[in-house]
Amino acid sequence: xxxxxxxxxxxxxxxxxxxxxxxxxxxxxxxxxxxxxxxxxxxxxxxxxxxxxxxxxxxxxxxxxxxxxxxxxxxxxxxxxxxxxxxxxxxxxxxxxxxxxxxxxxxxxxxxx
Amino acid sequence: xxxxxxxxxxxxxxxxxxxxxxxxxxxxxxxxxxxxxxxxxxxxxxxxxxxxxxxxxxxxxxxxxxxxxxxxxxxxxxxxxxxxxxxxxxxxxxxxxxxxxxxxxxxxxxxxxx
Numbered sequence: 001x002x003x004x005x006x007x008x009x010x011x012x013x014x015x016x017x018x019x020x021x022x023x024x025x026x027x028x029x030x031x032x033x034x035x036x037x038x039x040x041x042x043x044x045x046x047x048x049x050x051x052x053x054x055x056x057x058x059x060x061x062x063x064x065x066x067x068x069x070x071x072x073x074x075x076x077x078x079x080x081x082x083x084x085x086x087x088x089x090x091x092x093x094x095x096x097x098x099x100x101x102x103x104x105x106x107x108x109x110x111x112x113x
Numbered sequence: 114x115x116x117x118x119x120x121x122x123x124x125x126x127x128x129x130x131x132x133x134x135x136x137x138x139x140x141x142x143x144x145x146x147x148x149x150x151x152x153x154x155x156x157x158x159x160x161x162x163x164x165x166x167x168x169x170x171x172x173x174x175x176x177x178x179x180x181x182x183x184x185x186x187x188x189x190x191x192x193x194x195x196x197x198x199x200x201x202x203x204x205x206x207x208x209x210x211x212x213x214x215x216x217x218x219x220x221x222x223x224x225x226x227x
Contacts (some may be wrong), residue, residue, distance in 0.1 A: 043219050
């Protein structure tokens with residue numbers, strides 16, 4: 001069946017280091033992927049997205065990599081800051097449209113000062 | 114702009130009670146969604162509304178009803194609350210005029226059913 005999962009439920013990094021959060025997906029028909037950040041007590045917030053015709057996309061301090069061969073998505077955060085501490089979700093949307101977006105369970109990122 | 118606004122933020126219900134969660138968005142988005150979030154699980158879609166006047170079931174619709182009151186508002190109703198409905202509920206909206214786009218989420222409603 002369709003699933004979006006994360007390899008690591010928690011990740012702890014030192015402030016200033018780079019963080020890598022991984023995600024596996026199983027629906028080869030998915031063509032749009034998003035990373036969301038969720039801080040405690042708040043709703044998920046969009047970070048970055050990527051479409052299946054790309055393998056890399058960069059934002060401010062964040063990079064998303066997409067490997068369609070192995071159905072793997074990753075979020076890289078450069079120079080991780082205490083404000084980056086949150087739960088990060090990946091989400092996949094099948095090419096049938098955005099109504100059935102599937103969310104992963106999330107990875108909690110701890111940034112140590 | 115306020116974005117997506119949900120009320121209430123917290124609610125405690127007794128088993129069998131009913132309540133309506135309210136959601137409004139001011140971004141002129143066509144589609145709106147209700148999700149529930151449980152510990153250790155991803156967001157699960159309860160119902161969605163692709164456009165004003167339409168609603169459809171998501172992954173976990175049992176025990177819920179929705180109303181798309183107008184383009185701005187999408188409410189979620191629990192007719193007879195059960196402890197299994199204890200969860201954090203998120204409303205979201207998305208502009209789907211063109212290619213897939215990101216969803217904008219409200220702050221959530223933390224519901225406890227005792």
